[in-house]
Amino acid sequence: MEQTKTLTDEQREALAFVGSALSPLFLQDPRKGNAGELFASMAALDAEEAAEAWPFVAPAEAVGALRLMVDGLADGIDADDLTWEYRRLFIGPGRKAAPPWGSVYTDRDCVVFGLTTLDLRAWMRANGIERTADDKMPEDHIGLLVALMGWLAQEKPELVSELLEKHLLTWSSHYLEQLEAAAEHPFYEGLARLTRLTLEGIQDDLGLKVVYPRYYR
Numbered sequence: 001m002e003q004t005k006t007l008t009d010e011q012r013e014a015l016a017f018v019g020s021a022l023s024p025l026f027l028q029d030p031r032k033g034n035a036g037e038l039f040a041s042m043a044a045l046d047a048e049e050a051a052e053a054w055p056f057v058a059p060a061e062a063v064g065a066l067r068l069m070v071d072g073l074a075d076g077i078d079a080d081d082l083t084w085e086y087r088r089l090f091i092g093p094g095r096k097a098a099p100p101w102g103s104v105y106t107d108r109d110c111v112v113f114g115l116t117t118l119d120l121r122a123w124m125r126a127n128g129i130e131r132t133a134d135d136k137m138p139e140d141h142i143g144l145l146v147a148l149m150g151w152l153a154q155e156k157p158e159l160v161s162e163l164l165e166k167h168l169l170t171w172s173s174h175y176l177e178q179l180e181a182a183a184e185h186p187f188y189e190g191l192a193r194l195t196r197l198t199l200e201g202i203q204d205d206l207g208l209k210v211v212y213p214r215y216y217r
Contacts, residue, residue, distance in 0.1 A: 005160075005161040005206060005207070005208075006157075006158075007153065007157045007160060007206070011153070011205065011206070012153045012154065012157055013153075014055035014056065015149060015150055015153035015160065015202070016150045016151075016153045016154050017055060017150070018055060018056070018146070018149070018150060018198055018202070019146055019147050019148075019149050019150015019151065019153070020147075020150055021038070022146050022191070022194070022195050022198070023143045023144070023146040023147035023150065024038050024143070024147075025038070025039075025042075025143075025191050026090065026100060026141070026142050026143030026146070026191070026195075027141075027143035027144070027147070029083065029086055029087065029091070030077045030078075030082050030083050030086055031077065031078055031083045036077060039073065039077040040077065042069055042070065042073055043070065043073035043074070043076070043077070045066065045069075045070050047063055047066040047067040047069075047070050048063055050062075050066050051063035051066055054066070054194075054198070055198070055201075056197075056198050056201030056202050056204075056205055057194070057197045057198055057201045061197050062194065062197065064190075064193070065190040065191075065193040065194035065197065066190065066194065067190070068186040068187065068189050068190025068193070069186070069187050069190035069191060069194065071186050071187075072185055072186035072187025072188070072189075072190060073187055081185060082185060082187060085183070085184060085185035085187075085188055086188070088184075089179065089182065089183065089188060097178070097179075097182035098175060098178040098179040098181075098182045099112070100141050100142045100143065100175070100179075101116075101117070101138050101140050101141055101142075102116040102117070102120075102140035102142075102145075102167070102168075102170070102171045102172075102175070103115065103116035103117045103138070103140055104217055105171050105174055105175060105215045105216065105217050106170065106171055106213045106214075106215065106216070107216065108216055109216075110216050110217045112138045113138050116140050116167075116171070117138045117139055117140045119166075119167070120139050120140050120145075120167045121139050123162075123163075123166070123167065124139065127156070127159055129148070129152075129156070129159075140167070142172065142175060142176075142195075145163070145167065145168045145172075146168075146195070146199075148163065149163060149164065149168065160206075161206060161208055164199075164202065164203065164206070164208055164210075165208050165209065165210050165211075168199070169199060169203055169208065169210045170210060170211070170212060170213055171213070171215070172195075172196070172199050173196050173199065173200060174215055176192045176193075176195055176196035176199075177192075177196065179192040180192035180193050180196070
């Protein structure tokens, strides 16, 4: 049986921060959502100072992504181009350039609620983990999984490594590279890059071993 990786208090705190700082930006409409304070805080950041403090990523790598995000909020969170880009990338209508669900990439039929979703759902049920958001949204949404990572770091840290190795890192970099390429607004380009760098840094910091599946999209 694989030994559970023990997280330090510093790692747990950093993971919780990442979950709370990044997940709402994937889940909340800038204009209609309830993450207005977070967007405002991002807009006020000094990218260089924030890069020095950002966990799991070297400052020289983090600063470029953070600059894109700060610059993308220069016109405010009510700017039409920011709102429409969020809706284009995450809501629809129309075919999404980079859908935010893992099963779209790992399921042979490229569908939501595919095997990746069902495996994650079974794992959550087996470990007594309840849904953290709207029950209608597939559990393998990037925003939900980043939020779950942060929650587990505080509440069930013994499960963080398994979540990452089996249910998130298996597809997150592949998806986030597509999202960064598809983004037509600097905020979401930067968000995709920062999230990818952060998750890859977490993988290195925790010494996680990930078996990557075949991607169908």
